[in-house]
Amino acid sequence: MSDFDANEVRKDFPILSKTIEGNPLIYLDNAATSQKPSTVIDGIKYFYENINANPLRSLHKLAEESTKAYETAREKVARFINASPEEIIFVRNTTEAINLVSFSLKMDRGSRILTTYLEHHSNLLPWLRLRDKGMFVDIVGVDDNLELDMGRFENIRQDTKLVAVTHGSNVTGTITDVEKISRLAHASGALVLVDAAQTAPHIKLDVKKIDADFLAFSGHKMLGPMGVGVLYINKRVIPKLGTFLTGGEMISSVKMNDIKYADVPAYFEAGTPNVADAYGLGLAIDYLDKVGMDRIYAYEKKLMDYLYSSAASIDCLDIYSGKSRERGSIFSFSVKNAHPHDVAYLLNKKGIAIRSGFQCAQPLIEDKLHVKGGVARASPYFYNTYDEIDTFLAEIKKIGNMYG
Amino acid sequence: MDEDKYYELIDIYKNPEHAGKLQDFDVSEEGYSTSCGDTFNVYLKMENGTIKEASFEGNGCIISTVSISKLCSEVVGKSSDKVNSMGLEDVKRIIGIDHISASRVGCALVGLETIKKALAKYKL
Ligand SMILES: Cc1ncc(COP(=O)(O)O)c(C=O)c1O
Secondary structure: OHHHHHHHHHOOOOHHHHHHHOOEEEOOOOOOOOOOOHHHHHHHHHHHHHHOOOOOOOOHHHHHHHHHHHHHHHHHHHOOOOHHHHHHHEEEEEHHHHHHHHHEOOOOOOOOEEEOOOOOOOHHHHHHHHHOOEEEEEEEEEOOOOOOOHHHHHHOOOEEEEEEEEOEEOOEEEEOOHHHHHHHHHHHHOEEEEOOOOOOOOOOOOOOHHHHOOOEHHHHHHOOOOOOEEEEEEEHHHHHEEEOOOOOOEEEEEEOOOEEEHHHHHHHHHOOOOOOHHHHHHHHHHHHHOOOOOHHHHHHHHHHHHHHHOOOOOEEEEEOOOOOOEEEOOEEEEEEEOOOHHHHHHOOOEEEEOEEOOOHHHHHHHHOOOOOOOEEEEOOOOOOHHHHHHHHHHHHHHHHHHHH | OOOHHHHHHHHHHHHHOOOOOOOOOEEEEEEEEEEOEEEEEEEEEEOOEEEEEEEEEEEOOOHHHHHHHHHHHOOOOEHHHHEEEHHHOOOOOOOOOOOOOOOHHHHHHHHHHHHHHHHHHHHO
């Protein structure tokens, strides 16, 4: 594996040379959204200047090219996670992907859904909402090392229809053993949905190995534009799904008393799709492929080990992430006596962008991490450097001194 | 707000005035800031239709904590009409900050909103 140089790839991301409050931008909010390389930014402009037309409907040349651009993007996404193109549904984001499943999966009243304390609200609320329709939701807890209580998956109740679990927590950085969870869930007859929003950008995913029935992620967290996300649906579970949104593009024939629907993926993509952003996501995948997911993973692992080991000696820090066997590029922390919003504010004055608050995982933060006002979170990506980590920690120390 | 100003507020933040429940109060109210996720309780002692004494419990970010603490001095002697006419500009003046970013407005206003809610409850 050739050596990876973050300073080389940084040149491909125009925004990374910006200054904020007079300081060079240090962007450490990648778990919220990643930055975009020029190929993606320019590609979307290229699409609108050269390809734009409503795909699938019209017969003219541009419509044909637009259709081709859209379907090529689908093929790239499929290859990226080792799926077939017809298993890839384009949606807006992870949230929509999970909602799609929660609205269309056929379940009898009284069915159970098993999810976990590690979830982002977007893999929690779509299930909690189903309680209003007579479903039950069970929640798997986490232990002191921020690992899921795996015992809970060993004896899943027979009436559990779906296990919905995150692959990577956006708060604790825990990477879960989704292969094992899939195996256990299937053994008791439940389907499995994996929220891969925090892993698709960082780890090579293989849906065949994971053996999930559904897998969701957002384009915008993996160098793609905002507004396009992916839901993978394993072919074998299609019969268990009903309609989600209805309208144009998702039908094959409509008579007032007889509607014939199109096959998946069109079936789940009602209305004019977001072709430009799907095209942009395809370019983002080209970029990730060019750098190589293995190299990205290896570099980030070293960078995060460096961050955690440097942080260990800083007394003013409380660290809430990274205790699990495997951890993602997430560093959740607080500075003693300082509110996370104040930490984020003061770091911003130095050009450092982080997230503060409940990170869309309020039950996890309040009930399991026992933190009242939320946490601060730095989330690096492969274009972040060791120098940036040093600057970040140096500023944390200064803030700690002021509040100490 | 510049960084120096922020650090000036830290001293107030660490040791805010009017923290703690009043021994003798007429009305209390809980307030929640969705922007910082913090919860505060406000206690008011009333006299002749004006606020005689105010205090708060809870802590949050600098902006919410300092503004609620300073408001507890500011509202003394004021009627509910007077307090109800106050807004973000008044809070900014009271804490001495001329710019508050959109995402922190909730932090700045949680104190004032909670005092207003307490007054409304008292009137009922
Ligand atoms: C683990 C996890 N799931 C889901 C989401 C939701 O992603 P989106 O806002 O793109 O729908 C996020 C992003 O914040 C996340 O971190």
